[in-house]
Every structure is written in structure tokens, then in C-alpha cells.
Amino acid sequence: MPDLKLYNTNGGVTEVAPRLADAEADVQSIVEANMEKLLGVRFLASEYRTGPVHGGRIDSLGLDENGTPVIVEYKRGTDAGVINQGLFYLSWLMDHRAEFEHLVRDRLGVTAASQVLWSGPRLICIAGDFTRYDVHAVREHRRSIALVRYRLFGSDLLGLETVASVSGGTQVARRARRQPVAQAAEADVQGGAIRELAGAVDEVLLGFGDGVKRVERKTYRAYQRLRNFACLCPPQRSKLLVYLKVDPKDVDLVPGFTRDVSGLGHHGTGDLEVQLRTLRDVERAQDLFRVSYAAA
Template sequence: MSGLKLFRADTTNSAMTEVMPRLAEIETEVQGLVEAYMETLLGVRFLASEYSTGAVHGGRIDSLGLDENGSPVIIEYKRGTDAGVINQGLFYLAWLMDHRAEFEHLVRDRLGVTVASQVLWSGPRLICIAGDFTRYDVHAVREHRRSIDLVRYRLFGSDLLGLETVASVSGGAQVARRARCQPPVARAAADIQGTAMVELAGAVDEVLLGLGDGVKCVERKTYRAYQRLRNFACLCPPRRTKLLVYLKVDPKDVDLVPGFTRDVSGLGHHGTGDLEVQLRTPRDVERAQDLFRSSYAAA
């Protein structure tokens, strides 16, 4: 995985042994692992495996899921390098957009009526997991107007799975995405606190989008999600004098500061993440940057 080397330390014999990476013997080995732990690995709730697209369309979608923001997700797997995986996935994605009622029925059966009523059709996703991708694959996904993630896998030994995001695009340029992301929170801030809150929301947006090339922005009514492969931050509209950001950082690993950081695990809130960060001033945004980076790295 891009030159990554993994070693196992044997403290008893003061030895260090390299764990050699390998590809799966068969494609379904990877598919089985991902489907069994899909929410942990990808932030996607599993819906179906080998889903038939019907006699007319004549295909089978490897895995179907729903991500943290309610976006439909198609996942396609290849054992090694396969130039057809992206086109195959896009073929199924087109089918999915034409069969929204069928997908929502599946969600209703698996996850309930409430979840089915909140499916976000503005941003369906395709995740391709393969042994490797070519530079042509990376270029190709950047030309499509769809949300596509290319993920390279490796197996290490008998019990380790490595996933590396090779490319992650939302179907538009970074500038265009940033322009779309800003107005909802900016408008809400203007209604509540005026220019200061507009500027604070813009500063947070700038920092989160600037953490990496593959950051995507997903708008929901009650929050804006910043996503790599999974959500790493959710920004809520201002509450009078502050902004709330929820991060995928374990609160137990943070020295909580009253009025700045709070453990919300087990508490109801908008967005995803167990660490709440309260931002009132540009100084708070600076203080939070290490937390932002930690959450981004974990996604």
C-alpha cells in the first residue's frame, strides 16, 4: 500500500518481524470482510449483498448500503487491478437512480420507516475496493459528476486488513463544492448573529475543507457533514453565540475543557461524532485545529 510496511514486535525475543502484504485469494474474501464490518470500515450501514438488478438489466450489485448522512452507497470489489470496476459501478449507479422506490423499500425493510424517509438522493456514492488502481482510473473518476471513492486494500497476515483511499471525488471541483457548502450556514448565521458568525462559519469551513484534497461536503437540513471516506466533522448552524462541531474523536482521549469540548456519546444530537466542540471566536477555531486533524486522520 504505497510503500507502507507493517512490522510485528516480539518483545520477548527483542525481535521485529515484517508482516508481508498480500491480495485475497478470491474476491469474495474481501467482500465478506467488508460486509461483516461495513459500518466500522466505511461508515456505511449494510443493506444487501449480491443484489439483483432484475432480468432486463441483468446484473448484481456486490454490496448496497446507506452512509452516515443517508446517501445510497454501491460498493464494488475486485481482487486485483481491473479497469472495468469503475464503469461497472457507474452502470449500477445509473440503475439505482432509476429505481429509487425499490431502494427505499429495501431501506424500510432493513432499517425502518424513519430512515427510509430520509434517504439523501442528491449524493449517491460509488465505492470501488480493489487490489490497486491505475493512474487512468484516478483520472477517470475526476471527470465524472458522481461521488466516487477508490480504495486500495491489502491483507496482512491472517488477521489484519488495510484500506487506503487512492482517490475521492464528489463530482465537482473544490472551488465549486466550497461555493455550494457555504451559503446555508452563512444565511443562518446572518439571521442570528450577523457578520461575526458569518466569518466564524466561513473560517471553520475553510479549515475543514483544507485538510485534504479528498474532502467532500454533504448538506443536510440540520448539519453539514465533512467527509473523507467517512464523516470526520459535522457543523451545525449557529446557536445564538456559538457554532457546534461534532468530531470522530474519542472523548476519552481528550482533556475536556468546559465550554469548549464535551463528551456527547449517548446523547442525542445532530450529525455524527461523540466529541462536541463549541466555537465562539476565531481563537477557538485555532484551538480546535489539532482535534480537526485527528478526526480527519481517523476517517
């Protein structure tokens, strides 16, 4: 993003210079007010106190679209301590699961609290910049960590760039033998073909980058960058359904292949449904997969 140049073309061409926020709290307030749209995270609490023994305050607490706890830490510029600080709070969170679930119950209800997924709580660090040592450090930790660089442009534009994203559970997920989607596929009449199809989808989506995390829920499998960009549902006899974060209005919908499901109930997240029956369909869908990944 430091190399990104933004121009106002109204009445000529004028460069809109990037800048940092005047204070860390300015970035925090923008993100917290729009957390679900920016990060795919439902906001729970700001400046959450971790108690007298621990002696800290978590900048933001949230729950992502798959039910995973999320800690967000902010820094106005570059701060070498942001990752360690966030990891400190992640450790506290794992030791205080009941307290977090109580918070979720108060803010989002009993159902959301009963579905909290503890297999890989996430840390998102949003700062003016990061060093190469920061990027190296997150790759050494077995935690789900994302480093996000921000810039403000003019008085009303915000830019976010994912500098590094590491999934603590990715390798385990790739080695897993029996996942909910795979189990459902095995039970299908055409289990062998469906397993091959699901494997092809898995390979394509995980292949977009090392930071892609695969999250298993009972009713779908999510592929996540900063936000979900694809959700794979168990097969319906002879096809797989994948839901993407792509606006159906931007797609030439093809009956039997793509469908607008905005406003319709379904498992997973995303308004564009892609129906996959053959490996050729997976190839046809790759551009749509890539568009959704780029926007996540």
C-alpha cells in the same frame, strides 16, 4: 500502502508480509460484516440483482451516515473495469429510487427511508490496486467516487488506504449561496460574526483535500472523506458546535471548548463536541479537525 511495512515486535522483529485475498468474496465478506465501522455505511444488501433488463448484480448496497445511497464494488487485484461497472450501477440506482427506498424501509425502517438523500449517491471501489488511469478517470467524472486499496496482513489484519476520492457535489456546495447552516447564522443576533466563524470552519475543513465532500442536511452540515469526519450544527446564539470522530478519552477536555458527548443525543455524528465562539477557537481546534480527518 504497497510501501507500508508492518512488523511483529513480539519476541524480536518479524515483518508481516502484505498479501491479497485468495478471492474477491473474502474481501467482500469482511467489509460487509463491518461496513459501518470501516466505511461509515449501514449495510443493506449483498449481490443485489438489478433485474433481467439491466442484467447485473451490485456487490454491496448501503446507506451512509448522512442518508446517501452507497454502492460498493470489490476486486481482488487490479481491474480496469471496476469504475465503469460501478458507474453503470449508479445509473441504474438513480433510475430505481423507489426500489432502493423500499429496500431501506425493509432493512432500516420508515424513518430512514423517508430521509434518503439523492443529491449525490456514492460509489466506493475496493481493490488490490488501481492504475494511474483509474485515478485520472474518477477525476473526470462528476460523481462521488472513492478508490480504496486494501491489503491483508497475516491472518487477522486488514489495511485500507484511500487512493483517490472525488466528490461530485463539492464544487456546487462551495458556490452555494444559502445553505441551512448559513441561513440559521443569518438569523442569529450576531449574524455577521457567526457567518465569519462558519466560513472559517468551512475553509479549514474543505482545505484538507479535494476529496472532501460537504453534505447538507436540515439539522447539520457534514464534511465527509470516506466517512464523516466533522459535522457543523446551526449556531446556538453566540457559538458554533462541531462534532468530530475523535475519541474523547484521547483528548484533554477543556470546559467551554471540548466536551464528551458519547451517549448523548445530538445532531450529526461524532463523540467529541467542539464549541467555537471566536476565530481563535477555530485555530485551537485545527489539530482536532486534522486528527478526525486522518481517521475518516
